[in-house]
Amino acid sequence: MSENDKKEIDQVSGIETTGHEWDGLKELNNPLPRWWLWVFYVTIVWSIGYWVVFPAWPVPSGATKGTAEWTQFSRLEKSQQDIAVLQAGYIENFKAAPFDRIMNDEQLYAFATAGGAAAFKDNCATCHGTGGAGGRGYPNLNDDDWIWGGTIEDIHQTLEFGARSGHPETRVSAMPAFGKDGLMSREDIATVVDYVANLPRQGHDLSSKGYDLFQKNCASCHGTEAKGNREFGAPNLTDGIWLYGGSKDTIYKTVYNGRSGVMPYWSGRLDDNTIRQLAVYVHSLGGGEKSEGTENGGSQRKPESPAAR
Ligand code: HEC
Numbered sequence: 001m002s003e004n005d006k007k008e009i010d011q012v013s014g015i016e017t018t019g020h021e022w023d024g025l026k027e028l029n030n031p032l033p034r035w036w037l038w039v040f041y042v043t044i045v046w047s048i049g050y051w052v053v054f055p056a057w058p059v060p061s062g063a064t065k066g067t068a069e070w071t072q073f074s075r076l077e078k079s080q081q082d083i084a085v086l087q088a089g090y091i092e093n094f095k096a097a098p099f100d101r102i103m104n105d106e107q108l109y110a111f112a113t114a115g116g117a118a119a120f121k122d123n124c125a126t127c128h129g130t131g132g133a134g135g136r137g138y139p140n141l142n143d144d145d146w147i148w149g150g151t152i153e154d155i156h157q158t159l160e161f162g163a164r165s166g167h168p169e170t171r172v173s174a175m176p177a178f179g180k181d182g183l184m185s186r187e188d189i190a191t192v193v194d195y196v197a198n199l200p201r202q203g204h205d206l207s208s209k210g211y212d213l214f215q216k217n218c219a220s221c222h223g224t225e226a227k228g229n230r231e232f233g234a235p236n237l238t239d240g241i242w243l244y245g246g247s248k249d250t251i252y253k254t255v256y257n258g259r260s261g262v263m264p265y266w267s268g269r270l271d272d273n274t275i276r277q278l279a280v281y282v283h284s285l286g287g288g289e290k291s292e293g294t295e296n297g298g299s300q301r302k303p304e305s306p307a308a309r
């Protein structure tokens with residue numbers, strides 16, 4: 001290859017060759033477009049700037065920090081701060097709102113049920129089940145059957161102070177142990193248990209011995225019609241929904257030994273907002289009842305039929 005070859009012009013295209021030749025094939029000298037080269041140089045300069053400003057090169061302790069000290073962590077922190085500010089706005093609103101406003105304000109209601117659902121999983125599901133469906137001794141919170149009451153205020157009070165919880169303001173009263181404490185003979189207990197077990201199917205037989213025994217021993221709490229009394233937390237015995245079970249065996253145990261299920265109190269354990277959110281959530285589960293004197297206190301969704309416990 002001589003110096004002259006470099007200046008050679010290709011006959012066909014009229015373009016200068018580079019002077020490289022392979023078996024008679026010559027390479028044309030087509031330099032990169034100027035604009036392309038400039039972009040290329042700019043990217044190099046850009047990358048150097050980037051290495052300086054942002055974390056880039058691996059070093060034993062992690063990576064070069066960069067003058068901006070940018071990290072994923074600081075960005076996460078920032079976005080979490082933004083969320084906290086947004087939440088604080090909701091919470092301020094929620095704090096100030098009475099229940100009837102929360103029930104009628106779409107945003108506040110959504111805020112309450114979302115927060116309540118999360119808190120329910122953490123604090124309540126162990127006893128009441130994930131969906132609030134309950135189990136033996138733990139009431140179903142989805143149905144219309146309430147021991148202590150289903151208005152938002154009732155539920156809120158149950159949550160704050162519990163039932164037989166040891167809190168000074170707890171809901172109290174218990175099913176007496178008629179057998180163990182010698183309040184009734186075994187025979188009479190068996191008779192009244194028979195009577196109670198048949199109530200959901202047969203209703204009251206006013207001429208039976210069971211009826212007399214019931215009126216004498218049980219009606220003061222469960223009501224003369226056995227429909228229950230929320231003031232005493234005495235369940236309805238006519239609806240076929242049983243907290244402890246409706247077999248004669250189980251009812252006998254209930255009457256003989258008594259029952260006193262404990263619902264813990266949450267006042268002081270959860271903050272007021274969470275308890276209020278939980279009350280709205282439980283109320284929304286399907287059995288929520290209207291508060292007295294409000295139009296829309298009740299929840300929109302109603303179950304087709306109360307689920308049996
Ligand atoms: C340790 C078990 C336990 C935990 C945890 C628990 N509960 Fe209860 N809860 C009970 C029992 C037992 C009763 C029934 C009390 C009774 O027999 O009167 C009850 C009753 C209730 C009632 C009244 C139902 C009615 O028919 O009137 C509501 C509402 C309720 N719980 C909601 C909650 C919520 C919300 C939480 C979570 C913050 C919760 N419970 C956590 C055991 C529990």
Ligand code: HEC
Pocket residue numbers: 147173174175176178192193196214217218219220221222232233234235237241242243244245246251254255259260261262
């Ligand atoms: C002092 C009030 C009181 C009296 C009197 C009373 N009960 Fe109760 N009874 C209750 C309470 C409160 C409960 C709920 C206990 C609980 O939730 O742990 C209950 C629960 C029951 C249950 C369980 C219901 C279920 O859903 O599993 C039966 C059955 C029952 N009572 C029958 C009777 C009978 C029969 C008598 C009369 C011999 C009677 N009770 C008298 C207060 C009373």
